[in-house]
Amino acid sequence: MKLGILCLLVLAAGCSKSNQTWEDVKTAGNYMQRGVDSLWGKDYESKMLASEAEFIGPYSDEFIPLSAADLKASFGTDMALPQPKGIPGQDGMPELSSFYAPANALKSLFQAVHFETDDFIVRGREEMHALAQIASYMKKHPNVYVVVRGHCDERASASYNMSLGLRRANYIRTLLVKNGVDLNRIYTVSRGKEEPLAEGHGPDDWKVNRRAEFKIYER
Amino acid sequence: MKTQPSPLCFEMYRLIIFLFSLTAFAAEIEIRLPTASPVKPAVVFPFTKENTDLDEQYLETLRNIFVFDLNTGGFLSVQSSGEHKFQGKVTHKQLEMTVGKKTYPVSLTGKLDADRKVIHRLSDQLHKDLFQSEGVASLRLIYSIRDKDPSNQWVSEIWMQEADGAAAKRLTFENTYCITPSFYPHTAGLTDPPFVFVSYKGGQSKIYRAKPSSKPESLIELRGSQLLPALNRQGTHIAFISDAAGRPDLFVQALDGSMKAKQLFSAPRASQASPAFSPDGRKIAFVSDKDGSPRIYCMEVVSKRNRVQLITQKNRENTSPSWSPDGKKLAFSAKVDGIRQIWLYDFETGEESPLTTGPINKENPSWAPDSLHLVFNTDEDEEGELFLMNLHQKETVQITRGSGQKRFASWETR
Numbered sequence: 001m002k003l004g005i006l007c008l009l010v011l012a013a014g015c016s017k018s019n020q021t022w023e024d025v026k027t028a029g030n031y032m033q034r035g036v037d038s039l040w041g042k043d044y045e046s047k048m049l050a051s052e053a054e055f056i057g058p059y060s061d062e063f064i065p066l067s068a069a070d071l072k073a074s075f076g077t078d079m080a081l082p083q084p085k086g087i088p089g090q091d092g093m094p095e096l097s098s099f100y101a102p103a104n105a106l107k108s109l110f111q112a113v114h115f116e117t118d119d120f121i122v123r124g125r126e127e128m129h130a131l132a133q134i135a136s137y138m139k140k141h142p143n144v145y146v147v148v149r150g151h152c153d154e155r156a157s158a159s160y161n162m163s164l165g166l167r168r169a170n171y172i173r174t175l176l177v178k179n180g181v182d183l184n185r186i187y188t189v190s191r192g193k194e195e196p197l198a199e200g201h202g203p204d205d206w207k208v209n210r211r212a213e214f215k216i217y218e219r
Numbered sequence: 220m221k222t223q224p225s226p227l228c229f230e231m232y233r234l235i236i237f238l239f240s241l242t243a244f245a246a247e248i249e250i251r252l253p254t255a256s257p258v259k260p261a262v263v264f265p266f267t268k269e270n271t272d273l274d275e276q277y278l279e280t281l282r283n284i285f286v287f288d289l290n291t292g293g294f295l296s297v298q299s300s301g302e303h304k305f306q307g308k309v310t311h312k313q314l315e316m317t318v319g320k321k322t323y324p325v326s327l328t329g330k331l332d333a334d335r336k337v338i339h340r341l342s343d344q345l346h347k348d349l350f351q352s353e354g355v356a357s358l359r360l361i362y363s364i365r366d367k368d369p370s371n372q373w374v375s376e377i378w379m380q381e382a383d384g385a386a387a388k389r390l391t392f393e394n395t396y397c398i399t400p401s402f403y404p405h406t407a408g409l410t411d412p413p414f415v416f417v418s419y420k421g422g423q424s425k426i427y428r429a430k431p432s433s434k435p436e437s438l439i440e441l442r443g444s445q446l447l448p449a450l451n452r453q454g455t456h457i458a459f460i461s462d463a464a465g466r467p468d469l470f471v472q473a474l475d476g477s478m479k480a481k482q483l484f485s486a487p488r489a490s491q492a493s494p495a496f497s498p499d500g501r502k503i504a505f506v507s508d509k510d511g512s513p514r515i516y517c518m519e520v521v522s523k524r525n526r527v528q529l530i531t532q533k534n535r536e537n538t539s540p541s542w543s544p545d546g547k548k549l550a551f552s553a554k555v556d557g558i559r560q561i562w563l564y565d566f567e568t569g570e571e572s573p574l575t576t577g578p579i580n581k582e583n584p585s586w587a588p589d590s591l592h593l594v595f596n597t598d599e600d601e602e603g604e605l606f607l608m609n610l611h612q613k614e615t616v617q618i619t620r621g622s623g624q625k626r627f628a629s630w631e632t633r
Contacts, residue, residue, distance in 0.1 A: 159582070160506055163506070
């Protein structure tokens with residue numbers, strides 16, 4: 001009995017350290033697993049890419065882009081992706097208005113991602129994890145298409161929020177693509193502050209409303 | 220021989236002056252310069268009538284429309300006496316308006332919808348002759364009304380109305396989300412004026428062109444979302460925001476299809492919004508948060524370098540710019556003490572000054588062709604109304620009533 005208590009005390013004292021060790025072991029395990037998988041030809045996102053263009057593909061020739069020098073200046077950490085090839089409503093691609101909110105089992109997977117005030121970057125570790133899970137689901141289900149809908153709280157002007165919502169939606173799209181999802185299956189929409197979930201006017205309501213939502217379509 | 224003041228004495232003197240000026244500025248002195256108000260008192264006598272079927276009440280209605288137009292015209296304030304005296308006389312179906320030594324005859328129909336326009340045009344003409352500034356009472360406004368449909372979904376449709384709030388007419392029946400409309404240039408007097416707007420009909424925001432009599436057709440064929448369109452006054456180009464390249468960037472495109480859409484401005488980690496052309500069409504003012512908070516920048520449409528100039532420096536949050544047709548001023552919405560107010564930037568002096576005060580958020584200012592009048596909307600708790608103001612009279616006049624959130628108003632041009 002006394003020995004047991006002693007053991008517990010020792011464990012509690014070294015708690016943070018042993019947690020750290022366990023995390024390290026898990027990480028190493030993951031890398032081992034990936035290494036073994038790649039031997040069998042299973043492909044994660046660890047491809048050797050020579051340039052950004054190789055990753056995102058060439059820009060479409062629909063518009064005249066800014067000259068390369070302007071774009072290359074400092075965009076490395078904030079990559080922009082061209083829009084999907086399939087135009088909604090054409091060539092068998094449904095209109096985005098026929099995308100629907102994920103139901104039942106998928107509801108908990110495709111949960112809204114939340115943002116800080118006037119920010120478009122996902123900062124929560126849990127939400128990053130949730131996005132990675134969405135990405136792995138989409139990689140396993142190549143028939144599923146997604147539209148990311150960016151929303152804002154009520155405090156800035158309606159017009160600026162239209163752009164901010166678009167920024168948020170595109171950032172989520174970039175994260176999914178970086179997690180290996182085909183960029184041609186993710187569409188973006190901004191709803192600005194036009195569709196608030198919480199209709200109150202306090203900090204908690206604003207927090208709920210600053211979000212990116214997912215609607216899906218299975219082809 | 221003259222004695223020179225010692226340098227030490229001189230320094231002491233400067234120090235005292237400096238310290239004194241510090242205390243003086245701490246008390247924030249406000250100097251008001253006496254300026255002659257451009258607004259003059261006027262009197263509008265009740266219309267007299269002779270051999271006419273039009274009854275007293277109808278004539279009083281017309282007189283009230285006329286008084287509203289004068290009061291909001293920016294040069295006159297209708298009172299019980301004044302130096303400008305307006306005497307209206309109705310004979311049969313003719314109204315003769317006499318002011319000073321000049322008489323203006325106009326034909327009435329007896330139908331309010333038509334006669335209201337007659338009065339507006341008369342008022343505009345009077346302003347042109349008396350003050351060398353053609354009035355804007357006869358010009359229409361286009362805007363959107365947002366409301367909940369029976370199934371509790373938010374919908375928004377495009378409407379137009381006269382500048383005094385009368386004759387509101389719904390223009391779109393899309394049963395979806397239509398916002399940020401503007402007329403093409405030179406639509407004044409047209410019964411079927413073309414306009415551009417953004418619709419979410421397919422689920423994604425796209426820019427459309429329509430007329431009241433015809434179905435909307437897609438104007439910009441780009442992938443992704445398109446938002447916040449702005450036409451130049453020459454009617455040759457359209458500027459808008461699009462994520463065709465993966466973030467909300469500023470684009471410009473020729474309306475005749477002679478040039479592909481061109482990505483004009485993009486910045487890392489930034490959203491661009493609300494473009495507005497200068498009256499000569501050579502520059503664009505737009506919102507960007509590239510340096511932290513949303514501010515208004517200005518750039519040339521045709522330039523080799525992607526160089527932008529910061530315009531708003533006083534306040535942290537500035538949005539929805541509108542360039543005055545005379546090119547001298549920029550109206551925008553700026554957040555002051557947590558409330559969005561309408562502000563003015565003067566291109567000649569480089570100064571920024573507030574136009575409105577009060578506890579309610581105001582945004583989306585838009586200039587009338589006379590560079591004197593502005594329309595803007597309030598934005599508070601899902602409610603919004605349109606207000607009229609001019610630079611001579613700081614009072615704002617509410618011109619919409621009824622249900623729904625009225626927003627994104629802009630004027631038609633002659």
